Amino acid sequence: MANDFRGDPQEFAVVIPVPTFIERGQIHVADKALIDHLDAYSAPRLVEYFDENPCFYRAYAEEAPASAGRKLRSDNAATRALGVTIEAQYTVGEYDILILSAEQSNGLETWLKENGYKIPSGASRVLASYIKQNMKFFVAKVNLVEQSRLGFNYLRPLQVAFESPKFMLPIRLGTVNADGPQELFVYALTRNGRVETTNYRTVQLPTGMEIPVFVKNEFGDFYRSMFSEQVRRHSMSTVFLEYAWDMAWCDPCAADPLSYDELRELGVFWLDEGQSRGTPAQQVFVTRLHVRYDGERFPEDLVFQETADRTNFQGRYVLRHAWTGNDDCPVAREYRRNVRTRQEGEAQALASLTGWDIEDIRQKMDLQGDGAGGDRSWWERLWQN
Numbered sequence: 185m186a187n188d189f190r191g192d193p194q195e196f197a198v199v200i201p202v203p204t205f206i207e208r209g210q211i212h213v214a215d216k217a218l219i220d221h222l223d224a225y226s227a228p229r230l231v232e233y234f235d236e237n238p239c240f241y242r243a244y245a246e247e248a249p250a251s252a253g254r255k256l257r258s259d260n261a262a263t264r265a266l267g268v269t270i271e272a273q274y275t276v277g278e279y280d281i282l283i284l285s286a287e288q289s290n291g292l293e294t295w296l297k298e299n300g301y302k303i304p305s306g307a308s309r310v311l312a313s314y315i316k317q318n319m320k321f322f323v324a325k326v327n328l329v330e331q332s333r334l335g336f337n338y339l340r341p342l343q344v345a346f347e348s349p350k351f352m353l354p355i356r357l358g359t360v361n362a363d364g365p366q367e368l369f370v371y372a373l374t375r376n377g378r379v380e381t382t383n384y385r386t387v388q389l390p391t392g393m394e395i396p397v398f399v400k401n402e403f404g405d406f407y408r409s410m411f412s413e414q415v416r417r418h419s420m421s422t423v424f425l426e427y428a429w430d431m432a433w434c435d436p437c438a439a440d441p442l443s444y445d446e447l448r449e450l451g452v453f454w455l456d457e458g459q460s461r462g463t464p465a466q467q468v469f470v471t472r473l474h475v476r477y478d479g480e481r482f483p484e485d486l487v488f489q490e491t492a493d494r495t496n497f498q499g500r501y502v503l504r505h506a507w508t509g510n511d512d513c514p515v516a517r518e519y520r521r522n523v524r525t526r527q528e529g530e531a532q533a534l535a536s537l538t539g540w541d542i543e544d545i546r547q548k549m550d551l552q553g554d555g556a557g558g559d560r561s562w563w564e565r566l567w568q569n
Contacts (some may be wrong), residue, residue: 201354223369223388227438233505266286304360307360360480384420397503406501
């Protein structure tokens with residue numbers, strides 16, 4: 185679990201329902217670089233192609249990647265009266281961890297508030313559903329003394345290892361305390377194939393479109409707008425597949441595949457111990473899911489299944505740089521006539537993907553000027569077809 189948090193670390197806390205008791209050895213603080221590497225490896229990307237002189241045609245391609253804790257209430261009798269049991273408490277790295285169980289949601293909500301956790305009103309309804317399933321609660325807060333001693337100025341990811349027949353991710357509790365929709369990325373590392381949700385539709389992100397070259401310098405804005413537009417079109421009711429690939433190879437690689445050691449650190453327990461360390465691992469399939477959600481449109485937790493589908497997929501967007509040379513031949517003249525039609529198609533594709541204004545896109549592409557066809561004969565520039 186890697187969290188983006190803005191504010192005083194003393195105010196940070198997570199409350200995550202878990203299906204079983206968690207021992208101290210099952211909790212680990214991870215290196216943020218592991219998540220960063222996994223993100224870079226699976227991120228949507230740009231692919232660039234450069235048109236060659238059509239009089240001497242040859243093709244080549246170049247790939248480019250996209251982007252001190254409070255003291256707990258010590259009155260055990262009062263805690264028990266609220267129906268809350270502290271099953272265990274640990275300090276792991278810069279986090280103070282509690283494993284709680286509860287008999288009723290109002291008591292758990294009261295206990296959390298009395299111990300400094302900012303649980304909003306109305307959380308008891310969501311907590312109650314987890315209590316009915318006999319789930320425990322993994323509660324983490326930042327220990328400021330330990331954070332200062334360790335020297336970190338950011339929150340490192342938390343890892344929790346456990347076995348359960350429930351392949352799910354609890355998201356409903358977070359919606360109660362949310363200020364607007366939440367953004368979630370799920371990276372699943374599996375043996376057999378890609379992961380999908382069973383109680384919500386899993387939809388592939390649009391991919392393979394040719395878009396204008398200027399997007400290379402605005403890829404972050406493009407990606408955010410494109411994702412928001414897809415969320416709008418699907419009424420914020422779907423989970424999007426952004427990447428699915430065998431970790432043993434990639435075509436192309438936005439970043440190097442993760443090594444044996446990195447995957448073991450991320451929790452991939454089935455790797456062959458005899459494999460050479462530092463090399464890409466076999467038998468690991470990566471799925472990257474992206475979802476924007478709120479409590480109204482996602483009233484249920486995310487439930488997953490591992491499939492046998494090993495079809496490769498990636499969010500991939502194509503930039504084609506026009507040839508601007510002065511050589512003249514019949515093929516070059518035909519190329520110059522066609523390049524504007526192609527660029528207009530790129531503008532329309534970008535507008536459709538992102539919802540951006542088509543006229544603004546055309547202006548950025550200089551489709552009203554000479555652009556890539558500026559070396560045409562003067563009579564061809566008079567009468568544009």
